[in-house]
Amino acid sequence: xxxxxxxxxSTLTEAAAxxxxxxxxxxxxxxxxxIPAMQQxxxxxxxxxxxxxxxxxxxxxxxxxxxxxxxxxxxxQVAESAAVRSAIPxxxxxxxxxxxxxxxxxxxxxxxxxxxxxxxxxxAAVLALGATVHTDQRxxxxxxxxxxxxxxxxxxxxxxxxxxFPRPRRAAYRKFPNPASRYAVVGVxxxxxxxxxxxxxxxxxxxxxxxxxxxxxxNASLSPDxxxxxxxxxxxxxxxxxxxxxYRAQLVKVMAMRAVRDLFDP
Numbered sequence: 047x048x049x050x051x052x053x054x055x056s057t058l059t060e061a062a063a064x065x066x067x068x069x070x071x072x073x074x075x076x077x078x079x080x081i082p083a084m085q086q087x088x089x090x091x092x093x094x095x096x097x098x099x100x101x102x103x104x105x106x107x108x109x110x111x112x113x114x115x116x117x118x119x120x121x122x123q124v125a126e127s128a129a130v131r132s133a134i135p136x137x138x139x140x141x142x143x144x145x146x147x148x149x150x151x152x153x154x155x156x157x158x159x160x161x162x163x164x165x166x167x168x169x170a171a172v173l174a175l176g177a178t179v180h181t182d183q184r185x186x187x188x189x190x191x192x193x194x195x196x197x198x199x200x201x202x203x204x205x206x207x208x209x210x211f212p213r214p215r216r217a218a219y220r221k222f223p224n225p226a227s228r229y230a231v232v233g234v235x236x237x238x239x240x241x242x243x244x245x246x247x248x249x250x251x252x253x254x255x256x257x258x259x260x261x262x263x264x265n266a267s268l269s270p271d272x273x274x275x276x277x278x279x280x281x282x283x284x285x286x287x288x289x290x291x292x293y294r295a296q297l298v299k300v301m302a303m304r305a306v307r308d309l310f311d312p
Contacts, residue, residue, distance in 0.1 A: 048090040054099045058182050058205060061095055065203045068093035073205060075118060075157030078149055103156070103207060108133055111213045117156025117206040121145075124155060134175065135312065136217040136235065140167050143221070145228050156206040159191070162198045162253055164284060165229035169254030171211070171219065173246030174235035178210045195252040214239050218308035220301040221249070224288060231289050232297035236264065236305040243268060245302060250283050250294045260302050270303040 051068070055061040065071045072091035074080060075098075083089040097103060103118035108129040115124060124130055125142035144150055144167050158168050159179065171177070172188045179186040182205045191199050200206070214237040221233030230249035234257070237244050243264040248254040259279075263272045278298050283291035 047084050048087065050084075050091055051093040052096065053093055054096040056099045056101075058100055058102065058207070061097060061100065061205065062182065062203060064093065064095050068095075071095055071203075073097055073160075075160070076120070076153035078145075078153045078157070079161050079163065080157075097205070106130060113137075113211045113213065114208050115155055115211070116208050117159075118154050119156075121150040121153050121155070121158075122147075125150065133213045134211060134217060136219045136237075136308075137171055137175070137211060140171055140219045140235070143167070143223075143228070149228075155209060159209070160198060160200060160206055162192055162196050163229070164195060164251065164253055165224070165227075165231070165233075165249045166254075167219075167221065167230055167233055167248060170230075170233045170235040170246035170248040172209065173254055173256050174217065174219075174237040174244045175211045175214060175246075176237075176239075176244060177212070179206060180208045180210060181206050189256070192253040192255070197253070212239070216309050216312075218305040218312065220304040220308065222297050222301060232294050232301055234298060234301040234305050236260075236302060236309065238268065238309065247298055250280075250298050252282065252284070257298065257302070260298075264306065268306065268309070270306045273299055273303050273306070 070092040074096045104116040106127045107114045113133045121141045121144045131138045158166050177188050179191050217237035219235040221230040232249040235246045245257040245260045247257050259276050263276050278295040280291045280295035283294045285291050
């Protein structure tokens, strides 16, 4: 690990000022990806700006048919929150199955989204639930946030403050986990709203995406059988040691069918 300056601001204004003044600054949230990358010298920031001292970035609030979750809220806190369990049980269950106990107690919602790992769980929920990403500068719609492999709509120095999740009529998340990391080889969330069904997929492609073909089928008939004949385009899907693109395409359909069944039998 290369030497670096460690900084711990107490406000977002202070954090932004420190970021502007540094040569190669990096914000530290949960650190579950950043710290290992630094240890392997894949990342060598001049300044590490720890966001854990900024109180406004943490907390969970329920209001006006939505749940607002601070970016520094830990996965375990989301999983254990009575407000989240009441409003969006599927989101609480998703958070409770991320990684292992250490990851859940250290990792944060905002850190996961800013990193945009293609196999992270939260992006499927952000897309399926039509969440809004609130930063220190603006509000970003879910469809505009995830852009490419480890790339998001965040500008240099921009910080996620909170996520606002609309409350669905019902939702369910299913994933096929990597046996070691528990990352999603493929994960699918299906969410039903008054105006239709949304489906978010993670693990299959370079970044999370909405499965419009699955949505169209489910909006015509909300049942697992409705997905039987849906073709999953997989030309751009990930290929690795754990699954081929073709296998991931099949997993998308299977996980979606299981999630739909869970809507009726949670």
